[in-house]
Amino acid sequence: MADEPLVLGIETSCDETGVGIVRGTTLLADAVASSVNDHARFGGVVPEIASRAHLEAMVPTIQRALDTAGIKGSDLDGIAVTAGPGLAGALLVGVSAAKAYAWALDKPLYGVNHLASHICVDQLEHGRLPEPTMALLVSGGHSSLLLTTDITSDVRPLGATIDDAAGEAFDKVARVLGLGFPGGPVVDRMAREGDPKAIAFPRGLTGPRDPEYDFSFSGLKTAVARWVEARRRAGEPVPVADVAASFQEAVTDVLTRKAIRACRDNDVDHLMIGGGVAANSRLRAMAQQRCEKAGIRLRVPRPGLCTDNGAMVAALGAEMVRRDRSPSAIELSADSSLPVTEVSVPAVSDPHGDVHGQAYRELGGGA
Numbered sequence: 001m002a003d004e005p006l007v008l009g010i011e012t013s014c015d016e017t018g019v020g021i022v023r024g025t026t027l028l029a030d031a032v033a034s035s036v037n038d039h040a041r042f043g044g045v046v047p048e049i050a051s052r053a054h055l056e057a058m059v060p061t062i063q064r065a066l067d068t069a070g071i072k073g074s075d076l077d078g079i080a081v082t083a084g085p086g087l088a089g090a091l092l093v094g095v096s097a098a099k100a101y102a103w104a105l106d107k108p109l110y111g112v113n114h115l116a117s118h119i120c121v122d123q124l125e126h127g128r129l130p131e132p133t134m135a136l137l138v139s140g141g142h143s144s145l146l147l148t149t150d151i152t153s154d155v156r157p158l159g160a161t162i163d164d165a166a167g168e169a170f171d172k173v174a175r176v177l178g179l180g181f182p183g184g185p186v187v188d189r190m191a192r193e194g195d196p197k198a199i200a201f202p203r204g205l206t207g208p209r210d211p212e213y214d215f216s217f218s219g220l221k222t223a224v225a226r227w228v229e230a231r232r233r234a235g236e237p238v239p240v241a242d243v244a245a246s247f248q249e250a251v252t253d254v255l256t257r258k259a260i261r262a263c264r265d266n267d268v269d270h271l272m273i274g275g276g277v278a279a280n281s282r283l284r285a286m287a288q289q290r291c292e293k294a295g296i297r298l299r300v301p302r303p304g305l306c307t308d309n310g311a312m313v314a315a316l317g318a319e320m321v322r323r324d325r326s327p328s329a330i331e332l333s334a335d336s337s338l339p340v341t342e343v344s345v346p347a348v349s350d351p352h353g354d355v356h357g358q359a360y361r362e363l364g365g366g367a
Helices: 036-040 047-069 088-105 114-120 166-176 183-191 218-233 240-265 281-294 310-322 356-362
Strands: 006-011 016-023 026-034 078-084 109-113 133-138 143-150 154-160 270-274 297-299
Touching: 006 047, 006 088, 006 114, 006 310, 016 047, 016 310, 026 047, 026 310, 047 088, 078 088, 078 114, 078 310, 088 109, 109 114, 109 310, 114 133, 114 143, 114 154, 114 270, 114 310, 133 240, 143 240, 154 240, 166 183, 166 218, 166 240, 183 240, 183 281, 218 240, 240 270, 240 281, 270 281, 281 297
Parallel strands: 006 078, 078 109, 133 270, 270 297
Antiparallel strands: 006 016, 016 026, 133 143, 143 154
């Protein structure tokens, strides 16, 4: 059991109700219930709608995962859940469900970090992560460069977006072009028909005096909107495919350029890319090309594991159990701004030095 723990993971940080079951680094089930269609008419995720969707989907999605894996809840060695960061109400649904199942099944509970889970999910695809590994996480809410020396306890932020995340910029540009929501997949498809050199869009924070590892996509998004507006005002057609391709090229150029630089500066020879934008075909291709040139090994999970899912939470939970990390207390709370440096939410010590994990066990939260 120590090497191959069986863990169920619950992910509800945004609009996906994800439940995964992992044995060690082997994925047994990955059940997802998405509410993306409920948000499409609003052009973005509505927190209240997401929370209600999680409530409705939680129990059937957990049961579907258990059935797919062919196990019972009593077989589990632990239950992991995203404790943050994310939408507060959405996180609360997942944390509450995880606490209830941990209590009812008498299993240890692990509240884990959403961003660290996005890194750890690669273990399900390519085996255990080398330590250290550089991680580039790109999604609708995050664009981060993270140095990982221990996926269960030491994830160090090197850089992050100072305004819009990459995925958010994709959504906003898609809206400007009338391509719908979510923007990432449709911009990627449209870009394949366009010329990435057609329009010279700006590359944010790439000057000699700019922060080395931080990102900025707000200016790029504005530049695209103004370019499109000028064409329409002049009564000229908008070459949607060229705009999409040129915008996408600007984003992926900056992301990969800074990721390679971070690897070189920190003497790291493995780069992992995760998060929803990691499913982008141009980002994958450019990263592969630049990594090969720099002598860096690239690890990118398959697209289905890049977007939010319960498998990534289960993967990190299984690693917590394997390395004998302390479980969280039954008083675990959701934290919408949980820092990536807090990979897991531990049992809380009282002023006398005792750990509330003992109270957790006495309450029936673990063996």
